[in-house]
Every structure is written in C-alpha cells, then in structure tokens.
Amino acid sequence: MRLARALDTGQHDTVREAFAVGRIHLDQAQVIVDAVDDLPAELVDDDTRAKAEEFLLEQAGEHDAITLRRLAKRLMEVAAPEQADAAEAARLEREEAAARAAARLTMSDDGHGKTHGRFTIPTHHAAMLRAALLAIAAPKHRHAVNGAGAVAGERRPGPERLGQAFCGYLERYPTDRVPDAGGVAATIVITMTLDSLLGGLRAAHLHTGETISATEARRLACEAGIVPAVLDGQGRPLDVGRERRFHTKTHRVALALRDGGCTAEGCDWPPGLCHAHRDVPWSCGGVTSVASGRLLCPRHHARAHDPAYKTKHLPGGRLTFHRRC
Known part of the structure; x- marks a missing residue:
C-alpha cells in the first residue's frame, strides 16, 4: 500500500514503468522509492534525484533487494558526491538517535529457574x-x-x-564499573549458612529474593564478583566476603601459562573460558595464590563444588571427578 501511494504521486514514474513491465520486482521497487525519497531535499535537486533513481534501476538488473538496499545507503556518492559525507553523517545520526530511542529490554521469570x-x-x-x-x-x-x-x-x-x-x-x-545503588556497588549478595558453604545442601538466597542451590552458591563465591554473606546456625553473620579473595589478573595470566586450560582430565577448554579455582576452599583455610589455584571450565568447576562428586588428583596436576556412591 505504501509503495502504491508513492508510485501514484508522479515522482517515481520511471520506477512505476519498470515495475509494470517486469523489469524490477516489488521489493526492489520499494527499496528504490525509499532510497530516493530519503535523499535530503536541501542537498539534492530534482535532476540529481532522477539520476539517482535511474542508477538504482540499472543496479536492480544485477542485484536483489538486499544488495540493492546496501547500495542505496551509498546513493549520495553517486547522486551528489560533493555532499555525500554531510548527507551520510546526517543519515547515521538520525538512525542512531532512532535506535537509542527504540532501545528496550524485557525480562520475565518463569518460576522454574529460568528468565526469558x-x-x-x-x-x-x-x-x-x-x-x-x-x-x-x-x-x-x-x-x-x-x-x-x-x-x-x-x-x-x-x-x-x-x-x-x-x-x-x-x-x-567488574562490579566496580557499575554505578552505586543505595550507596554500595551494585553487587549481588548471596546469603548462606556455614554448613552450606562447607558442603551442605541448604539453599542459598540472593539479596534480590531469588533462591539458588548451595552448589551454585559455592561456585559463584569461588569465582564470580559476588559477595558471600555466611551465617551461623542462629542466622547471625559470621563473615561477609570481599573481592580481594578472588584471583587477580596476574594470577589468571600465571594460571593460564601453567595450566594451558581446564585441568580436568580429558577437557580441552582454553584458559579464556575457565574459572580460577582453589584446591583448598577458602572456607577450609585456603589462600588465593597461583600455587593453590588451578583452572577449571564452568562444568568441571561446578563439579568441584558439588558434594555429589568426589575429586581425585592425578599425577601431572590433572583432576577427575567421580559420582559418590
């Protein structure tokens, strides 16, 4: 309908004639009309506009609508080369402003551990x-x-x-690059009992209200930029974790050079996809160092913190995981 109205204005007679005799397809005609109509009136006169339209009609004989649309974005270089840069800058600024205004994000929790x-x-x-x-x-x-x-x-x-x-x-x-919320960095706080931190099964809670398994909480507390808040049996805070417990960039480089990737037997995940893991957990007195650390891919890192699996150290620094009986 939009194309029909444009062709009836008398400003695109050459396009209408080409479309009537089958020289161009419907989608090609729409691309040409849109591109010519988008030429800035303050920079392009009627003669130049007609030349631009004829140029696209010639290109339509060799290119489909998708390629033709890409060519149309550079139409000012053909129609008015001396004004092409100014026109392109104006077009890009319009597109960018429209894109910023159209930015949207929606999230919906399905109640089963997934958000869409x-x-x-x-x-x-x-x-x-x-x-x-x-x-x-x-x-x-x-x-x-x-x-x-x-x-x-x-x-x-x-x-x-x-x-x-x-x-x-x-x-x-890095949470230090996120604006503060309520006077503190916008960081997720995970609340868990000491028993859960040491290998128990009681679920942990995010300060935003969600619940996660103890296994996932232990994995996140080991690697991610979250703050673990550990409670005793009476629900009283024992300790609140700090970012300094995590491996530094220098540690990560040293681990990558030493381990070459995930240290689980048979795994080929490269260093860039691995997490830094302590052989002796922080909760058991482990320290953050290269000597006490190793690289594990996300799947094997989760197993290292899963009480359902037993970790076995092999010669050469590799690990294997076996489900407990």
Whole structure:
C-alpha cells in the first residue's frame, strides 16, 4: 500500500514503468522509492534525484533487494558526491538517535529457574556484545583429548553456547564499573549458612529474593564478583566476603601459562573460558595464590563444588571427578 501511494504521486514514474513491465520486482521497487525519497531535499535537486533513481534501476538488473538496499545507503556518492559525507553523517545520526530511542529490554521469570527476555539495542552496541560473547564462546578446539596436538580450527558457537557465554559475561563483569545503588556497588549478595558453604545442601538466597542451590552458591563465591554473606546456625553473620579473595589478573595470566586450560582430565577448554579455582576452599583455610589455584571450565568447576562428586588428583596436576556412591 505504501509503495502504491508513492508510485501514484508522479515522482517515481520511471520506477512505476519498470515495475509494470517486469523489469524490477516489488521489493526492489520499494527499496528504490525509499532510497530516493530519503535523499535530503536541501542537498539534492530534482535532476540529481532522477539520476539517482535511474542508477538504482540499472543496479536492480544485477542485484536483489538486499544488495540493492546496501547500495542505496551509498546513493549520495553517486547522486551528489560533493555532499555525500554531510548527507551520510546526517543519515547515521538520525538512525542512531532512532535506535537509542527504540532501545528496550524485557525480562520475565518463569518460576522454574529460568528468565526469558527480549531486547532491542543500537546495532553498534549489538556489535560490542557479540564481540564479547564470541570471545568467550568460540575457543579453538584441539585434536588431542588433553589439549595437545594441532589446533583444529574454531567451531562457530550456537545459541546454547552464546547463552552460556552471556552468563559468564554477567558473572565476570567488574562490579566496580557499575554505578552505586543505595550507596554500595551494585553487587549481588548471596546469603548462606556455614554448613552450606562447607558442603551442605541448604539453599542459598540472593539479596534480590531469588533462591539458588548451595552448589551454585559455592561456585559463584569461588569465582564470580559476588559477595558471600555466611551465617551461623542462629542466622547471625559470621563473615561477609570481599573481592580481594578472588584471583587477580596476574594470577589468571600465571594460571593460564601453567595450566594451558581446564585441568580436568580429558577437557580441552582454553584458559579464556575457565574459572580460577582453589584446591583448598577458602572456607577450609585456603589462600588465593597461583600455587593453590588451578583452572577449571564452568562444568568441571561446578563439579568441584558439588558434594555429589568426589575429586581425585592425578599425577601431572590433572583432576577427575567421580559420582559418590
């Protein structure tokens, strides 16, 4: 309907004629009309506009609507080269302003441990997010089981792996770069009993009201930028964790050089996707150092804190996990 109205104005007679004789398709006609109408009136006169339209009609004989739309974004370089930079800057600013105004994020908890959401963000912000997630989710896979041998190339991550990467991104984002909320850093506080920290099963609670398993709480307290608040049997605070308990960037570099990736037997996850884990948990007197630490991928890190699994140390610094009987 929008195209029909545009063709009836008398300003796109060449497009209407080309469409009538089958020279261009419907979607191509729409692209051409939209591109010509978007040319800035203050920079382009009627003759230049007509030349631009004829140029796109010629290109339509060789390109589909998708490619034609990309060409149309550079139309000012053909129609009025001397004004192209100014016109493109104005177009980009309009698109960016519209994208910022259209930014949306919705999240809905389904009540079963999952939150679903949708978002609309500017394209350049999406590029930033995509680059970060791909850096986390796209490791180089090795031929050998234990990480030795030639690199087999990179496997393009699917939705599941990108979802896991997004979770890792949120866990590792530095909270000191987030604005304070209520006078303190916008950090998640996990409340758990001492018994749960030492291996018990009682659930832990986020200060925002959600509940998570003791296993997940122990994993997060070991790696992520959260604050564990430990309570005694009477519900009285015993200790509130601090960020200094986590491995520093220097520790992470040293662990990556030493371990080369996940130290679980048979796992080939690279250092960039691994968590720093203490062999002796902080709750049992463990310290934060390279000597007492190791790299584990998220799956094996979860097992290291899961009381259902027993950890066995192998010669050479590797670990295996076996389900307890």
